[in-house]
Amino acid sequence: MVAQPKSASFLFSGSAIFVTRKPVQHDSQGSPSRGSVPAIEASGLVRRFGHVEALAHVSLSIRQGEFFSLLGPSGCGKTTLLRLIAGLDLPDAGTLRIGGVDVAEIPAHLRPVNTVFQSYALFPHLTVRENVAFGLRMKKVPPAQIAERVARVLALVQVTGLEDRRPAQLSGGQKQRVALARAVVNEPQVLLLDEPLGALDLKLRKQLQVELHQLQRRLGITFIHVTHDQDEALVMSDRIAVMNDGRIEQVDRAEVIYERPRTRFTAQFIGSCNLIQGRVTADDGQTVSIESPMGPLRIPRPPADPEPRNLMPQGGAEPLAKPRCQETRRLSPGFAVAAAIRPEKIGLTRAGECPSESCVNARIEGLVYSGAETQYRLRVGGQTLTAVVLNAARHEPFHPGETVICSLPETALVLLDD
Amino acid sequence: MTETPPNPARGFLFGQRLSRTGHWVRSAFFSGPAVLWLTFLLLVPLLLIVGISFMTRGEYGGVEFPLTLDSYKRLAGFGELGFDNLYPLILLRSLALGAGTAALCLLAALPLAFFIARLPGWWRHVGLTLVVVPFWTNLLIRTYAWQILLAPESGLARLAHSLGFVAAGEPLYPGVFAVMLGMVCDFLPFMTLPLYASVEKIDWTLAEAAADLGADRCSVFRHALLPQITPGLVAGLVLVFLPATGQFVIPDLLGGAKTAMLGNVIQQQFASSRDWPFGAAISTAALLLVTAGMWIYLRRGSKEESPL
Numbered sequence: 001m002v003a004q005p006k007s008a009s010f011l012f013s014g015s016a017i018f019v020t021r022k023p024v025q026h027d028s029q030g031s032p033s034r035g036s037v038p039a040i041e042a043s044g045l046v047r048r049f050g051h052v053e054a055l056a057h058v059s060l061s062i063r064q065g066e067f068f069s070l071l072g073p074s075g076c077g078k079t080t081l082l083r084l085i086a087g088l089d090l091p092d093a094g095t096l097r098i099g100g101v102d103v104a105e106i107p108a109h110l111r112p113v114n115t116v117f118q119s120y121a122l123f124p125h126l127t128v129r130e131n132v133a134f135g136l137r138m139k140k141v142p143p144a145q146i147a148e149r150v151a152r153v154l155a156l157v158q159v160t161g162l163e164d165r166r167p168a169q170l171s172g173g174q175k176q177r178v179a180l181a182r183a184v185v186n187e188p189q190v191l192l193l194d195e196p197l198g199a200l201d202l203k204l205r206k207q208l209q210v211e212l213h214q215l216q217r218r219l220g221i222t223f224i225h226v227t228h229d230q231d232e233a234l235v236m237s238d239r240i241a242v243m244n245d246g247r248i249e250q251v252d253r254a255e256v257i258y259e260r261p262r263t264r265f266t267a268q269f270i271g272s273c274n275l276i277q278g279r280v281t282a283d284d285g286q287t288v289s290i291e292s293p294m295g296p297l298r299i300p301r302p303p304a305d306p307e308p309r310n311l312m313p314q315g316g317a318e319p320l321a322k323p324r325c326q327e328t329r330r331l332s333p334g335f336a337v338a339a340a341i342r343p344e345k346i347g348l349t350r351a352g353e354c355p356s357e358s359c360v361n362a363r364i365e366g367l368v369y370s371g372a373e374t375q376y377r378l379r380v381g382g383q384t385l386t387a388v389v390l391n392a393a394r395h396e397p398f399h400p401g402e403t404v405i406c407s408l409p410e411t412a413l414v415l416l417d418d
Numbered sequence: 419m420t421e422t423p424p425n426p427a428r429g430f431l432f433g434q435r436l437s438r439t440g441h442w443v444r445s446a447f448f449s450g451p452a453v454l455w456l457t458f459l460l461l462v463p464l465l466l467i468v469g470i471s472f473m474t475r476g477e478y479g480g481v482e483f484p485l486t487l488d489s490y491k492r493l494a495g496f497g498e499l500g501f502d503n504l505y506p507l508i509l510l511r512s513l514a515l516g517a518g519t520a521a522l523c524l525l526a527a528l529p530l531a532f533f534i535a536r537l538p539g540w541w542r543h544v545g546l547t548l549v550v551v552p553f554w555t556n557l558l559i560r561t562y563a564w565q566i567l568l569a570p571e572s573g574l575a576r577l578a579h580s581l582g583f584v585a586a587g588e589p590l591y592p593g594v595f596a597v598m599l600g601m602v603c604d605f606l607p608f609m610t611l612p613l614y615a616s617v618e619k620i621d622w623t624l625a626e627a628a629a630d631l632g633a634d635r636c637s638v639f640r641h642a643l644l645p646q647i648t649p650g651l652v653a654g655l656v657l658v659f660l661p662a663t664g665q666f667v668i669p670d671l672l673g674g675a676k677t678a679m680l681g682n683v684i685q686q687q688f689a690s691s692r693d694w695p696f697g698a699a700i701s702t703a704a705l706l707l708v709t710a711g712m713w714i715y716l717r718r719g720s721k722e723e724s725p726l
Contacts, residue, residue: 086626086630087629087630088626088629088630107629108626108629108630109629109630109631109632109633109634109638110632113630114630114631115626115627115630117623117626117627119623121621121623121624121626121627122627123624123627123628123641123642123645124645125645134628134631134633134641135631135632138628138631138632138633138637139632182631183630183631186631186632
């Protein structure tokens with residue numbers, strides 16, 4: 001027996017414009033607490049276009065009230081997944097539940113989700129007010145109530161005074177807000193956003209990122225946000241699913257995705273990353289020692305995945321990801337592995353100031369100065385590394401050709417799956 | 419390096435600051451032929467027709483003074499022999515024929531346009547060509563072909579009888595059915611082509627957006643697709659309704675020449691009856707009626723389309 005998910009309708013009842021939602025409760029891992037039923041539960045979703053598998057066995061569980069991002073390069077299947085949830089496309093295999101209800105037989109117009117389209121898809125022949133009222137009109141909500149709710153939601157997204165304009169008379173940012181209002185006014189269980197900020201300039205995008213995040217907190221609706229912009233995903237999301245080639249590479253909180261990428265793809269797609277190839281010399285279960293072109297390195301294993309449930313479908317039919325070498329499997333000596341370290345985690349000091357035990361000598365081959373920070377290209381052993389140092393005036397800038405001491409903190413090193 | 423000489427053609431057409439006279443000369447050169455053509459072959463004859471409609475029929479079929487409104491009175495039914503609804507009926511019948519043809523063409527062309535627009539690449543051209551192919555045959559030949567196809571002994575007529583579509587003894591041809599069939603076949607391309615041009619440009623994400631917002635199939639069509647194809651729809655309706663109203667060959671050949679149409683009557687007045695003023699009056703009245711109708715329709719439509 002599944003409990004029906006809370007609808008967001010209480011937001012619009014009573015005299016208060018928006019009853020402030022209880023602050024999102026974070027559990028020990030910092031994620032919003034789980035409702036009894038996941039907002040979205042996909043298992044084994046497959047969608048083929050001709051011979052191409054746009055989605056290859058995707059399973060995913062998204063919690064109630066979560067700001068969830070699907071992040072990946074174009075063609076990775078993220079938009080296809082969104083369209084399957086919206087009902088605008090149908091899966092070739094697999095099941096999809098929204099709020100615990102199997103939606104296989106439910107057409108798009110009856111699903112409790114609304115979409116903000118990448119192109120906004122505002123009706124050009126209708127005014128802003130009529131556009132926002134469209135969904136309520138389709139649901140035969142009484143006109144007086146429609147007017148009230150439309151006015152409220154337009155105020156919420158800060159579009160007032162434009163009610164009688166048509167989409168052609170709006171700027172990009174205004175269209176974006178109207179598209180958002182048109183979806184939110186229906187009080188969906190889940191709001192789907194397909195690259196909503198893609199067409200806007202950088203400054204407006206930054207501003208709307210923050211606004212979207214706040215709006216989601218205020219409404220408490222589950223947001224699923226598709227983007228190829230890693231910054232956008234990191235800034236706004238509670239959790240991120242990194243997708244590549246029709247598969248989910250990793251699902252986790254933003255900081256875990258960034259700090260502890262599991263795969264080579266995730267490490268390189270999110271931010272920039274140094275990859276160090278090496279061979280295992282010893283593995284005691286806690287720490288893996290490897291021999292690399294820049295000398296021996298010791299990489300501590302991360303604590304076991306705090307939420308392995310993330311990766312398990314509710315029925316527990318099949319594990320969603322193969323066991324990771326990061327977690328349990330002992331690695332035998334001689335095994336080829338790759339380790340990753342972020343450029344800003346690499347410490348650079350002048351000779352004689354080595355701060356930790358794993359220091360190596362490096363030669364500076366080049367640098368790029370960009371105001372707040374400087375990016376150095378280093379030669380260490382047979383390996384080229386990139387290091388980013390904040391220009392905080394702690395020391396004189398390094399010069400090309402200079403030999404420096406480069407430290408790789410153990411905790412910043414991550415073992416990748418290949 | 420050699421200097422490229424200025425392109426004379428380009429210098430003549432663009433990028434040249436013309437004097438006032440030069441501007442006039444150029445305008446006259448390019449638009450003069452069309453203006454002359456329209457003036458002497460359309461505007462002047464039209465004014466002549468309007469003028470003649472107020473004159474009197476001469477003894478031997480000529481046109482004479484004094485100016486009078488007699489022709490219009492006769493058309494409205496108030497002739498010398500008291501009230502007769504013959505001509506108002508003909509006028510109404512013709513308008514009904516035009517409207518009926520336009521409506522049936524719309525019903526047939528709408529699915530056809532969507533079907534062709536969603537065909538894969540090359541097949542779209544095949545579809546459009548097939549729509550236009552009937553034009554390659556003369557209208558009279560096509561119409562006579564329908565006579566043969568719908569004749570009582572033909573397979574089509576027998577099939578219709580045996581399936582019970584038509585009561586025994588009722589012929590398929592001549593009759594209203596045959597007329598409408600011939601009219602729709604003749605005018606279908608005029609509806610299909612403008613409609614297709616609109617359907618092809620439809621932004622389907624609007625349909626998805628409508629469905630996403632809770633619109634069922636009918637509402638998606640009504641609210642997301644119909645507004646997008648309105649321009650093609652109006653163009654098609656005008657293109658079919660106007661000529662269909664004046665069409666008389668098809669009603670004559672497939673209707674059994676029993677019912678007079680606007681076209682026949684006008685032709686009769688100018689030819690066999692030699693009553694030019696009356697023929698001119700019918701033409702003028704029909705022109706005014708149709709223009710007024712169109713004007714009202716389009717004005718209403720454009721109001722809905724918003725004053726942007």
